[in-house]
Amino acid sequence: MKRPDPLVIGVAGGSGSGKTTVAQTILSRVGRNRIAFLQHDSYYKDLSGLPPTQQSEINFDHPDSLESDLLAQHIASLRNGTSVWVPIYDFSANRRTGDVFIVEPRSVILVEGILIFTEPKLRSMFDVKIFVDTDADLRFIRRLKRDIAERGRTTESVIQQYQATVRPMHLEFVEPSKRYADVIIPEGGHNAAALDMVVARIEALLK
Numbered sequence: 001m002k003r004p005d006p007l008v009i010g011v012a013g014g015s016g017s018g019k020t021t022v023a024q025t026i027l028s029r030v031g032r033n034r035i036a037f038l039q040h041d042s043y044y045k046d047l048s049g050l051p052p053t054q055q056s057e058i059n060f061d062h063p064d065s066l067e068s069d070l071l072a073q074h075i076a077s078l079r080n081g082t083s084v085w086v087p088i089y090d091f092s093a094n095r096r097t098g099d100v101f102i103v104e105p106r107s108v109i110l111v112e113g114i115l116i117f118t119e120p121k122l123r124s125m126f127d128v129k130i131f132v133d134t135d136a137d138l139r140f141i142r143r144l145k146r147d148i149a150e151r152g153r154t155t156e157s158v159i160q161q162y163q164a165t166v167r168p169m170h171l172e173f174v175e176p177s178k179r180y181a182d183v184i185i186p187e188g189g190h191n192a193a194a195l196d197m198v199v200a201r202i203e204a205l206l207k
Contacts, residue, residue, distance in 0.1 A: 006036070006079050006105065007205050008125055011112045012181070013132030014174050015061070015166055016142030018188020022132050022195065023112040029199045034206075036078050036106040040113020042086050043067045048095035055094050060161075061114070061169035068119045071111070074103070075125050081105045092152040107206060117177035128205075130198065131181035132188040136167075 009026070013019045020039075027035055043066050047055045058065060074084040085100040116122050117129060140162060147153040153161075178184065185194040 004107070006107055006109050007127050007202065008075060008079065008109045009111070009128045009130065009202065010116050010122075010126040011110070011130045011132065012114065012117045012174070012177060013188070014134065014136075014139050014170050015114055016139035016146070017132040017134040018142075018190070019112050019114075019132045021188050022130065022185060022198075023110060025195050026110060026199060026202065029195075030108060030202055030206075034106055035108040035110050036103050038071065038074060038078075038086065038103060038109070038111045040066060040068075040071060040111070040116055042089055043071045044089050044091075044094075044096075046096040048093070058094070059165045059169065061165045061173075063115050063118055063173060066113075066115065068115075068122055071116075072119075072121050072125065075109060075111065075122075078103065078105045078109050079125075091150075108202065114174055115177070117180045118173045123180055128183070128202070129181045130183045130185060131178045133178065133184050133186050134188055136170075 011019050011023050011026075023037065027037060044060065045065060045067055047058060050058075074086065077084050083102055083104050086103055087096045088099045088101060089095070090097050111122075111126070116126075117131070123129070143162065143166070144155065144158050147158045148155065183194075183198060185191050185198070
């Protein structure tokens with residue numbers, strides 16, 4: 001008897017939009033034991049071979065900063081029933097640690113990332129595409145808090161990066177990718193009604 005194909009779901013949106021909250025809600029309500037969870041952030045390219053001056057010039061909000069082909073390979077492997085080894089990225093040092101974590105195949109493959117709908121190869125792999133749409137001021141405040149607390153950045157460096165790359169790349173790549181979404185969730189994890197509908201739809205598709 002043929003194994004049913006996994007349901008592949010993408011969750012995209014701007015930095016600080018609430019993507020991770022939406023993904024975590026899906027994980028907790030649908031069941032972590034039923035979901036293989038991948039984050040595009042794990043696939044940033046290793047910059048350890050570059051001097052600090054060149055590292056500081058890298059645009060981390062451009063699609064070229066991510067190894068999206070590897071992510072696509074991992075989605076394909078999980079869809080075919082094969083476990084994958086996902087790299088662990090150190091954002092404070094802009095490099096991969098050399099360690100990995102194993103993600104096992106499940107009946108749902110959930111992928112979260114800012115730029116996952118901008119890449120045609122990735123976009124074509126999703127059965128359901130969700131875009132989390134949140135006002136720019138809220139996204140900036142959330143990003144500021146996260147980068148200071150989790151990534152060792154200063155307030156000044158976060159503001160500088162936001163003005164130099166985050167906002168321009170959002171307008172050039174992230175915002176236009178919203179047109180590919182099947183579902184748009186305003187305010188992310190705070191939109192209980194939208195999340196109820198998304199979870200119900202996932203459950204229905206699994207059945």
